[in-house]
Amino acid sequence: MRIRQNINDLNDDTLLWYSRAVIEMKKRDITDPTSWWYQGAVHGYGVEALPDFSEREVWSQATGFPPPQSLVDSEFWQQCQHGTWYFLPWHRMYLMFFEEIVAKTVQELGGPADWTLPYWNYCNAYNPALSEREQVEARRIPEAFGSEDGPNQEYPGLWIKERAHYEIQKRNVSCSQAMQRQAFTTEVARASFGGGVTGFSHNGSSTGQLEQLPHNVVHVDVGEVMGDPNTAALDPIFWLHHANIDRLWQSWLNQGEGRENPGNKKWRDFTFAFHNAQSDVVKVAVKSVENLADLGYTYSANYPDNIEVDSATQEKPDALLDILAASISPTQLSSNAVNTELEFVPKPQRRARIKSLAASNKSLQNSEAKQTFIQLDNIVGEGVIAPVDVFIKLKGRTERHYVSSIGLFGLSNASRADARNNGNGLNATVDATEIVHTLRQAVDWDEEQLTVELEPQRALGNARLQVGRISIYSESEN
Numbered sequence: 216m217r218i219r220q221n222i223n224d225l226n227d228d229t230l231l232w233y234s235r236a237v238i239e240m241k242k243r244d245i246t247d248p249t250s251w252w253y254q255g256a257v258h259g260y261g262v263e264a265l266p267d268f269s270e271r272e273v274w275s276q277a278t279g280f281p282p283p284q285s286l287v288d289s290e291f292w293q294q295c296q297h298g299t300w301y302f303l304p305w306h307r308m309y310l311m312f313f314e315e316i317v318a319k320t321v322q323e324l325g326g327p328a329d330w331t332l333p334y335w336n337y338c339n340a341y342n343p344a345l346s347e348r349e350q351v352e353a354r355r356i357p358e359a360f361g362s363e364d365g366p367n368q369e370y371p372g373l374w375i376k377e378r379a380h381y382e383i384q385k386r387n388v389s390c391s392q393a394m395q396r397q398a399f400t401t402e403v404a405r406a407s408f409g410g411g412v413t414g415f416s417h418n419g420s421s422t423g424q425l426e427q428l429p430h431n432v433v434h435v436d437v438g439e440v441m442g443d444p445n446t447a448a449l450d451p452i453f454w455l456h457h458a459n460i461d462r463l464w465q466s467w468l469n470q471g472e473g474r475e476n477p478g479n480k481k482w483r484d485f486t487f488a489f490h491n492a493q494s495d496v497v498k499v500a501v502k503s504v505e506n507l508a509d510l511g512y513t514y515s516a517n518y519p520d521n522i523e524v525d526s527a528t529q530e531k532p533d534a535l536l537d538i539l540a541a542s543i544s545p546t547q548l549s550s551n552a553v554n555t556e557l558e559f560v561p562k563p564q565r566r567a568r569i570k571s572l573a574a575s576n577k578s579l580q581n582s583e584a585k586q587t588f589i590q591l592d593n594i595v596g597e598g599v600i601a602p603v604d605v606f607i608k609l610k611g612r613t614e615r616h617y618v619s620s621i622g623l624f625g626l627s628n629a630s631r632a633d634a635r636n637n638g639n640g641l642n643a644t645v646d647a648t649e650i651v652h653t654l655r656q657a658v659d660w661d662e663e664q665l666t667v668e669l670e671p672q673r674a675l676g677n678a679r680l681q682v683g684r685i686s687i688y689s690e691s692e693n
């Protein structure tokens with residue numbers, strides 16, 4: 216049984232052999248399924264010149280570049296599943312074959328036979344059992360991967376020039392919002408744990424909470440190569456980030472209380488094709504990877520119970536949601552905060568009335584709070600954009616209230632209409648239940664004064680970003 220370890224707890228040669236294997240795999244030709252380049256292209260491939268970032272510049276470093284077009288268009292490249300309920304199982308399979316290929320390479324180089332992928336546990340930035348210093352360390356790219364100043368001399372294979380940040384902002388590594396979700400998938404709101412029901416979805420828009428935060432947000436906070444799905448898997452830290460996401464899936468199941476994988480045959484029987492370490496094609500069904508117990512590896516630790524979930528509110532996956540308000544024109548983002556006023560649905564047409572609760576709900580328990588979601592649709596743009604913070608604010612007031620952060624991973628792909636994408640952009644849902652519940656209890660609360668504010672965590676540079684529609688949904692009264 217392989218045990219995937221927390222990278223900050225390692226005290227053996229795992230990273231030394233990882234570094235050597237990366238260097239070896241980079242020598243292999245881009246057409247070789249066991250090469251670093253081919254493995255990266257299984258996730259995504261593109262040679263676009265984006266504002267502030269050139270995919271071509273990254274890919275042109277590959278041995279054997281440019282690849283034959285037949286390979287670019289094959290059923291093995293550009294397969295990553297995003298914005299879909301296949302996000303978790305596809306990435307699990309991807310990691311398993313990658314780990315097998317690295318392990319075989321390590322062995323060929325004279326290393327141990329049981330090389331195992333470690334995980335990067337940034338969730339520990341919130342672990343109260345750790346010291347302040349350890350919490351900060353948890354959300355920094357581990358030092359073996361180098362720093363802003365260059366590679367770590369002992370582990371040259373683990374460095375990549377194109378990273379925007381080594382220290383991830385604390386709000387961007389919050390894992391508890393995902394862990395508290397109860398439904399793996401839900402058609403009511405897109406705020407599920409594992410993503411919405413879709414078919415094969417290379418750049419989908421039914422993103423689950425685990426995929427949104429921390430997954431997407433960490434991708435775009437590291438930025439550059441990691442911030443673009445067409446290059447992300449070329450950064451050696453990618454695989455440790457995904458090992459942590461894979462671990463959180465199992466930890467979520469272990470929490471019980473009704474948390475389970477979809478029983479739907481469409482999910483369970485869906486198959487994906489990969490190459491194993493012998494370069495043979497292997498077809499894998501989702502149901503064969505849904506439980507770690509069947510897979511021959513496990514993690515050294517689960518997501519710990521001492522990290523408190525953000526909210527004490529009770530999720531009701533079956534609740535009906537009514538639309539309360541929506542923006543009437545697209546919101547153009549700039550590097551500064553942008554406030555969007557919303558048009559409220561006329562009251563007779565609205566069943567969920569936040570205001571009607573205002574007077575009486577001071578005594579309401581959190582568990583009785585009405586679920587409220589902010590939905591951002593049709594997010595289009597170009598470039599690798601920093602995480603975007605979402606706030607709510609009452610008109611005429613200066614204080615704003617943080618709701619969550621979103622990462623627009625895959626923005627350029629999703630905004631471009633071509634054979635693989637419809638060009639409608641990305642969507643994101645954030646859970647505003649807790650903050651709206653608190654605000655409702657304020658004396659002068661008036662729901663119709665509610666505005667949504669969006670602010671990128673860093674300047675946009677030459678990148679551009681537009682949110683087509685912002686809307687608020689709340690749980691129906693009946």
Ligand SMILES: [Cu+2]
Nearest residue numbers: 430434447457
């Ligand atoms: Cu990813």
